[in-house]
Amino acid sequence: xxxxxxxxxxxxxxxxxxxxxxxxxxxxxxxxxxxxxxxxxxxxxxxxxxxxxxxxxxxxxxxxxxxxxxxxxxxxxxxxxxxxxxxxxxxxxxxxxxxxxxxxxxxxxxxxxxxxxxxxxxxxxxxxxxxxxxxxxxxxxxxxxxxxxxxxxxxxxxxxxxxxxxxxxxxxxxxxxxxxxxxxxxxxxxxxxxxxxxxxxxxxxxxxxxxxxxxxxxxxxxxxxxxxxxxxxxxxxxxxxxxxxxxxxxxxxxxxxxxxxxxxxxxxxxxxxxxxxxxxxxxxxxxxxxxxxxxxxxxxxxxxxxxxxxxxxxxxxxxxxx
Amino acid sequence: xxxxxxxxxxxxxxxxxxxxxxxxxxxxxxxxxxxxxxxxxxxxxxxxxxxxxxxxxxxxxxxxxxxxxxxxxxxxxxxxxxxxxxxxxxxxxxxxxxxxxxxxxxxxxxxxxxxxxxxxxxxxxxxxxxxxxxxxxxxxxxxxxxxxxxxxxxxxxxxxxxxxxxxxxxxxxxxxxxxxxxxxxxxxxxxxxxxxxxxxxxxxxxxxxxxxxxxxxxxxxxxxxxxxxxxxxxxxxxxxxxxxxxxxxxxxxxxxxxxxxxxxxxxxxxxxxxxxxxxxxxxxxxxxxxxxxxxxxxxxxxxx
Numbered sequence: 141x142x143x144x145x146x147x148x149x150x151x152x153x154x155x156x157x158x159x160x161x162x163x164x165x166x167x168x169x170x171x172x173x174x175x176x177x178x179x180x181x182x183x184x185x186x187x188x189x190x191x192x193x194x195x196x197x198x199x200x201x202x203x204x205x206x207x208x209x210x211x212x213x214x215x216x217x218x219x220x221x222x223x224x225x226x227x228x229x230x231x232x233x234x235x236x237x238x239x240x241x242x243x244x245x246x247x248x249x250x251x252x253x254x255x256x257x258x259x260x261x262x263x264x265x266x267x268x269x270x271x272x273x274x275x276x277x278x279x280x281x282x283x284x285x286x287x288x289x290x291x292x293x294x295x296x297x298x299x300x301x302x303x304x305x306x307x308x309x310x311x312x313x314x315x316x317x318x319x320x321x322x323x324x325x326x327x328x329x330x331x332x333x334x335x336x337x338x339x340x341x342x343x344x345x346x347x348x349x350x351x352x353x354x355x356x357x358x359x360x361x362x363x364x365x366x367x368x369x370x371x372x373x374x375x376x377x378x379x380x381x382x383x384x385x386x387x388x389x390x391x392x393x394x395x396x397x398x399x400x401x402x403x404x405x406x407x408x409x410x411x412x413x414x415x416x417x418x419x420x421x422x423x424x425x426x427x428x429x430x431x432x433x434x435x436x437x438x439x440x441x442x443x444x445x446x447x448x449x450x451x452x453x454x455x456x457x458x459x460x461x462x
Numbered sequence: 463x464x465x466x467x468x469x470x471x472x473x474x475x476x477x478x479x480x481x482x483x484x485x486x487x488x489x490x491x492x493x494x495x496x497x498x499x500x501x502x503x504x505x506x507x508x509x510x511x512x513x514x515x516x517x518x519x520x521x522x523x524x525x526x527x528x529x530x531x532x533x534x535x536x537x538x539x540x541x542x543x544x545x546x547x548x549x550x551x552x553x554x555x556x557x558x559x560x561x562x563x564x565x566x567x568x569x570x571x572x573x574x575x576x577x578x579x580x581x582x583x584x585x586x587x588x589x590x591x592x593x594x595x596x597x598x599x600x601x602x603x604x605x606x607x608x609x610x611x612x613x614x615x616x617x618x619x620x621x622x623x624x625x626x627x628x629x630x631x632x633x634x635x636x637x638x639x640x641x642x643x644x645x646x647x648x649x650x651x652x653x654x655x656x657x658x659x660x661x662x663x664x665x666x667x668x669x670x671x672x673x674x675x676x677x678x679x680x681x682x683x684x685x686x687x688x689x690x691x692x693x694x695x696x697x698x699x700x701x702x703x704x705x706x707x708x709x710x711x712x713x714x715x716x717x718x719x720x721x722x723x724x725x726x727x728x729x730x731x732x733x734x735x736x737x738x739x740x741x742x743x744x745x746x747x748x749x750x751x752x753x754x755x756x757x758x759x760x761x762x763x764x765x766x
Contacts, residue, residue: 208663230667237665250656254678260657267664313660 147222149353155216194374258294304335502754573633573695581641589649619707633695641687682759
């Protein structure tokens with residue numbers, strides 16, 4: 141692509157999504173806006189793995205779908221390798237679609253039941269008109285092997301596979317075009333623990349092999365810790381904390397991040413600690429207040445919470461007092 | 463691209479898969495479920511026998527369907543020479559019944575084919591695009607659902623005169639509704655699936671998605687809609703012919719024969735009984751076959 145090499149793989153600037161909810165009957169219809177994602181900035185660095193964590197309904201999947209232009213944002217810009225793809229039409233967008241791909245949570249519905257595995261993996265080549273039938277088939281079989289499935293699986297159907305095997309096929313389909321960005325929307329949350337580890341290792345290997353940048357959407361903090369370089373925590377449609385993965389796990393500042401970490405079960409009973417489970421409203425009310433002097437970059441004091449830097453590459457949402 | 467075996471490969475998968483294993487697609491599973499349904503298999507068998515008789519009609523009948531070859535034996539009862547007897551105009555009645563199957567089945571299949579041809583695009587458009595397109599098509603379906611087909615067919619038949627293609631047209635006009643609803647429901651259910659979103663993320667357009675993903679996944683309702691449209695068309699043809707606005711004589715039609723047979727019912731029972739039985743058996747066999755297909759191909763029946 142023509143973009144400067146310094147541009148991040150994917151950048152979201154002030155991206156937001158508001159759904160209009162219809163209420164009432166035909167005569168007294170009202171529209172109530174629901175802010176699924178409030179204006180959000182997010183940067184996925186080249187060859188980086190950014191974890192996007194948060195509870196169900198926090199807007200993390202919507203953010204991922206907007207980054208892929210599968211859901212149109214209500215505002216903000218999407219930059220793929222420095223190119224603004226926010227307003228591109230279907231035709232203009234198609235070349236960019238080769239550069240970003242997606243793996244979904246439900247591997248069963250992610251594969252067309254009428255297709256054989258070889259057809260599924262070769263489909264991106266068909267859509268983008270790459271190669272002829274024979275070279276597509278050969279490349280699809282190579283990719284099946286690359287994700288750890290034997291070539292002979294090429295003529296099988298998705299219903300003959302286990303969940304982990306289906307997820308491998310979905311990964312092969314997503315990566316056959318050698319994209320720069322992969323959005324992985326909870327790819328492991330429907331799998332059991334040992335299979336989950338295999339899929340995570342596979343993603344790690346492929347990421348290192350292909351110079352891939354991954355936006356990894358998950359609510360599973362243990363997976364995020366082992367896989368991601370950076371972590372952004374979403375809560376009620378906005379990012380409340382963003383930092384290097386280790387910083388999040390060792391020095392989280394925002395009460396919601398702490399509550400999330402607190403919810404991870406501890407296996408050793410002697411290390412069991414008192415845990416407090418708080419609801420959304422309590423966390424929202426608690427918030428975080430920082431004095432202006434405690435910030436690493438200066439910020440205007442304000443009564444409204446805003447994302448401020450508390451350390452290099454560590455942003456947290458807080459009310460800044462003078 | 464070079465293939466580098468990954469250390470993360472599942473060892474069980476890296477081993478060669480069991481040799482020469484039959485690949486079983488979703489339709490194969492449906493076929494196995496179908497074979498387990500005895501009534502449907504019997505219906506299918508009867509239907510194929512009737513189809514074979516209709517196709518081979520000239521080889522298994524003693525005279526042409528309109529040849530008054532047996533005038534001396536007119537109104538004769540069934541015998542070894544004339545299995546179903548002879549009708550009032552001296553024609554071999556078995557011949558008439560077999561050729562009647564030709565008319566009945568051709569109209570049934572042609573009307574079902576046209577129903578499918580109309581129903582698939584409308585159902586696919588309504589299901590995929592939704593919104594105002596869906597609204598218009600659904601209102602159209604409601605209009606066709608509230609008009610009694612027989613009355614509308616009689617009116618149309620009386621206006622333009624009967625005839626083969628007229629009946630096919632009328633039957634298709636009322637047969638597509640069922641196919642359209644089945645296809646629409648299937649496409650509505652499948653367009654939310656993630657493989658459709660994955661195709662969208664790859665840059666596929668609606669035409670590609672509908673033809674490559676959604677319609678192939680709707681083969682089951684399409685087959686079912688096709689088979690269930692056949693008996694409806696056959697009944698409509700028989701009713702119209704019975705009422706005298708269908709296929710004109712001398713073309714053999716079961717409905718027409720039942721009408722004629724009624725006049726002789728108290729003295730020459732065979733003229734009314736055989737066409738009625740033929741119609742009933744064919745419609746029943748087709749319906750059983752269609753119901754069996756529907757049960758076998760219904761994705762909610764498990765076995766996936």
